[in-house]
Amino acid sequence: MSGPVKKIENFKVEFDEKRILTLIGYKKRPKEIKEPIKSLIAEEKKKLDNLLHPASIYTIIDYAVTNKHPIFKDAEKVAICVCTIGPELEQEIKKLMEKNEMTRALILDALGSEAAEEVAIQSDRILAEKARKMNLWPSKRFSPGYGKWDIREQRFIFRLLPAADIGVRLTESCMMVPRKSVSFRINFYKEQRLSTRKKGT
Amino acid sequence: MSTQEILARMEKAMVEGNKEEAEALAKEATKQRLDLNEVIDKVYVPGIQKVGDLWEKGEYFLPELITSAECVKGTMSVLQPEIEKSLISAKSKGKAVIRTVKGDIHDIGKNLVASMLAANGFQVVDLGADVKLEEFIEIAEAENTDFICLSALLTTTKLAQKKVIEILRKKTSEAGVKFWWEVHR
Ligand code: B12
Numbered sequence: 041m042s043g044p045v046k047k048i049e050n051f052k053v054e055f056d057e058k059r060i061l062t063l064i065g066y067k068k069r070p071k072e073i074k075e076p077i078k079s080l081i082a083e084e085k086k087k088l089d090n091l092l093h094p095a096s097i098y099t100i101i102d103y104a105v106t107n108k109h110p111i112f113k114d115a116e117k118v119a120i121c122v123c124t125i126g127p128e129l130e131q132e133i134k135k136l137m138e139k140n141e142m143t144r145a146l147i148l149d150a151l152g153s154e155a156a157e158e159v160a161i162q163s164d165r166i167l168a169e170k171a172r173k174m175n176l177w178p179s180k181r182f183s184p185g186y187g188k189w190d191i192r193e194q195r196f197i198f199r200l201l202p203a204a205d206i207g208v209r210l211t212e213s214c215m216m217v218p219r220k221s222v223s224f225r226i227n228f229y230k231e232q233r234l235s236t237r238k239k240g241t
Numbered sequence: 242m243s244t245q246e247i248l249a250r251m252e253k254a255m256v257e258g259n260k261e262e263a264e265a266l267a268k269e270a271t272k273q274r275l276d277l278n279e280v281i282d283k284v285y286v287p288g289i290q291k292v293g294d295l296w297e298k299g300e301y302f303l304p305e306l307i308t309s310a311e312c313v314k315g316t317m318s319v320l321q322p323e324i325e326k327s328l329i330s331a332k333s334k335g336k337a338v339i340r341t342v343k344g345d346i347h348d349i350g351k352n353l354v355a356s357m358l359a360a361n362g363f364q365v366v367d368l369g370a371d372v373k374l375e376e377f378i379e380i381a382e383a384e385n386t387d388f389i390c391l392s393a394l395l396t397t398t399k400l401a402q403k404k405v406i407e408i409l410r411k412k413t414s415e416a417g418v419k420f421w422w423e424v425h426r
Contacts, residue, residue, distance in 0.1 A: 065303025076258055077304045133349065140315060142356050143258075143308045149349045191396050213344030213397040 043100040045202060051094040051162055053125075053155045055085070063150035077143065084147045091148075092155055093126030095206040096163040100170065100228070107196050111189050115227035116176055119167040122203040123159040124221040125152060156220040167226050168237065176228035177236035183224045184214075197223050244275055248283055251316075255288040256295075258308030260315050267316035271323045280320065285313060289360055307353060310360035317359075334362040335387035340377055341370035342393040342401035351392035363388075374401060378408060 060081070061069060073081065098121035106112045129152040136145040164181045171178035185191035194214040203209065208221050216223065229236055242250075247270055254262040270280050292309045295301035337358055341351045348370040359365045366384050368377060381389050389409070393399045 067302065068299070074305070076260075076308060080304075137349075137352055140311055140318075140356075142311050142353060143304050145349060146304060146307060146353065185396070211344065211346075213395065215344070215346060215395060215398075217346065219346060 042102075042105050042200070045097060045099045045205075047206060048096045048098070048163060048166065049094070051096075051159050053088075053092060053094060053158045055151065055154055055158075059157075060147075060150050060154055063153055064146050080144055081147055084144055084151060087132065087148070088129075088151060088155070091125075091129040091132055091152075093128060094124070094155065094159045095126070096121055096123035096159055097201055097203055097206045097208075098122075098163065098167060099201060100167075101200065105200075107193075109189070109193065109196070111182065111225075112227060114229060115179075116230050117171075117174070117228040119170070119178075119226045119228065120197050120200060120223070121160075121163050121167060121225070122197065122201055122206065122208050122216070122221065122223045123156065123163050124206055124208050124216075124218055125155045125159060126207060126220075127218040129155075130219055152220040156222050160222040160224060164224065164226065168241070171226065171228040172239075174228065176230060177232050179227040179229065179233075179235050180237055181224045181226055183222060194223060197225070242269065242273075244273070247273070247275070248280065251280070251284045252288045252291075255284065255309055255312045255316075256291050258305060258312060260308070260312050263312040264315045264319055267319040271319065277320050277324050285360075286362075289313065303353070306357065310356040313360035314356060333364045336364040336366065336384060337388035337390055338366045338368065338377070338381045338384055338386045339390035340368035340372045340392070342391055342398050342405075343371055343373055344401065345393045345395060345398035346370050347392065347394040350394070351390075354390060354392070358390075374404060374408075378405065378412075 058069065061073070066073075072078075098119055100117055100119045102117055103112060103115050106115075106118055112118055129148065133145045133148050133152070136142075136148065160181065168178040182189055184193040184197065191214050194210055194216070197203075198210045203216075207218070209217050211217060247266055251263060251266045251270070253259075254266060267280075270277065289309065292301060292306060296306055339351060339355050339358075341348050351370070352367075355365050355367045366380070366386065368380060389405070391402045391405060393402055
């Protein structure tokens with residue numbers, strides 16, 4: 041059975057400074073971030089209120105409704121979800137690049153990546169909680185393009201979810217537009233397994 | 242300001258990534274009618290070298306490299322028209338054609354590479370993102386390019402890189418073309 045399709049829009053995105061520094065290229069953390077980079081990060085962060093429009097869309101389906109890909113094996117139900125921060129941030133990045141503001145573009149791009157990731161983390165938590173309410177055991181979050189789940193499996197997700205309702209579409213090469221979008225699944229199992237997660241995670 | 246002083250401050254601004262200062266000094270240099278090719282040789286070449294050394298030492302990271310590249314681009318936009326007016330062509334280390342492959346829209350990494358190449362004295366023809374393969378090869382040939390740079394981030398779009406390489410191998414088996422592409426694991 042396919043469950044109803046639902047949307048989440050009330051996200052409060054927080055940033056992990058360390059991850060942003062890694063994303064913009066600080067392979068190891070320097071003692072201090074020097075000027076002008078330090079101010080640029082602070083300034084780009086201030087723009088975010090207007091640039092982030094986070095939303096996610098999900099549905100919870102029975103195993104029978106899946107395409108029976110081995111990664112769904114033994115799952116009682118599967119939650120699939122698409123998350124995005126919207127297109128506005130990317131438009132701003134484009135403007136910055138056109139103005140030869142490459143460092144700002146790099147920083148804003150990292151902030152956008154981190155925000156998209158954060159929307160996925162929060163959606164994931166909500167879905168894991170739903171599994172528990174159904175007395176099922178949620179697996180970790182997995183995305184097409186990682187490990188055994190080929191990126192072309194994006195097509196399966198987009199067949200089942202009207203992601204256009206949150207403004208996300210899939211291109212022929214399986215890219216999501218807007219770029220700062222994430223898709224994932226969580227398997228819900230009847231019994232606890234090595235791969236299911238602990239309470240509160 | 243003496244010539245020496247301008248040159249020293251320009252190099253400092255570039256290494257520290259101070260764009261406003263670098264551009265102001267470039268304007269000053271043109272106003273004082275300094276030999277602009279000498280400015281490039283004495284400021285940019287060692288400046289970008291210094292930035293590279295700091296990167297190697299682990300003191301500079303990608304954002305610092307990019308900021309310096311921005312300085313170079315900013316000041317070159319001041320110097321270039323003057324250099325062209327004086328009919329001396331700036332030396333180029335080679336010409337690169339760069340694009341993000343068709344089907345992929347990731348262009349930030351590609352743009353970073355393009356600005357870094359430009360800052361290091363290469364002529365860059367940037368064809369943007371999502372360019373058709375045939376068109377790209379045609380332009381690369383017409384431009385008589387030394388380097389072809391391709392960017393793709395997804396398994397699905399990386400196939401386009403393979404295709405370009407195959408086509409070029411066939412076309413230029415004896416021409417000694419260099420392949421340079423970014424592979425993601
Ligand atoms: C941040 C990130 C995200 C962010 C932002 C994505 C974005 N594109 O904006 C978010 C969280 C949204 C995301 C989502 C997804 N991602 Co992602 N993501 C990454 C990550 C960790 C970093 C990419 C990045 O922004 N780097 C920073 C920029 C500045 O660097 P860059 O573009 O790589 O460019 C540098 C170099 O590559 C190089 N370079 C680039 N071009 C060129 C060209 C030449 C000629 C040269 C010499 C050098 C060069 O120089 C640049 C400067 O250093 C990579 C893994 C990785 N470490 O690369 C995965 C990665 C790209 N993602 C991946 C996947 C699978 C996805 C998703 C499909 C997952 C999903 N199902 O939701 C989605 C797809 C999104 C979409 N729009 O379709 C895979 C792709 C692999 C594959 N199988 O195709 C990767 C490789 C991770 C993995 N599995 O290992 N992702």
